[in-house]
Amino acid sequence: MKICLLLLAALMLAACSPSAYRMHSTAVVTVAGAHAVTGAAVDAARGSALDAVEAEHPETGEARTAALRAEAARWTPAGLALDSIRSALGTWLSAVELARAADDGGALLDALLPLAARVLGLWDDMAALLRDLGVEAPALPSAVRALVGGAT
């Protein structure tokens, strides 16, 4: 009877413990959430900057177009950084899918961790870039950094 109870408890614990694949999926969702918040803040800041240009040049024409393009160009690196992280999140998730399909006890997942760590490096670079544009990107949770070994 005791053995049966222990077995049941072990099964329930196994059912409740998130697998490495689920932990990585959750980490991707967490970073995607931070990305969405940061992207919205960047959109708003860029929009305000371009609104100000439009207010300075109310009439359409070459001067307005040139001024708008100059201001938009200032924000281009921020857009590229956000899109790079979006792409890296997709790569991270593909690595998790591959590792799950391989079903090799996590060895492949460990080997693919540098792909996940790349997101952290990109995030830090983007945060520095956005700071120069007056936008503060949130720090990623330490649990996410710990999951991929903190490597950047």
Add this chain to the structure above:
Amino acid sequence: MSVVTIVTSLLEVVAAVAPGVLAAITGQHTDSEAIEAARERVEALPVRSGDDGAWAADLARRERGDEPTR
């Protein structure tokens, strides 16, 4: 129907619904469901850069002097 049959049937029912109940209680999904949910979350993020990105359309609209559509 014997007691053993009833108990066996009950155990089968419990075994069938337990994973779903546990998932509902803990908010966890299977690995594939979790990966799929994460994939949907990432793909919902807008693309901003490039000719097809959201910012190119926004800039073109501003250059034309059109009002925002939202």
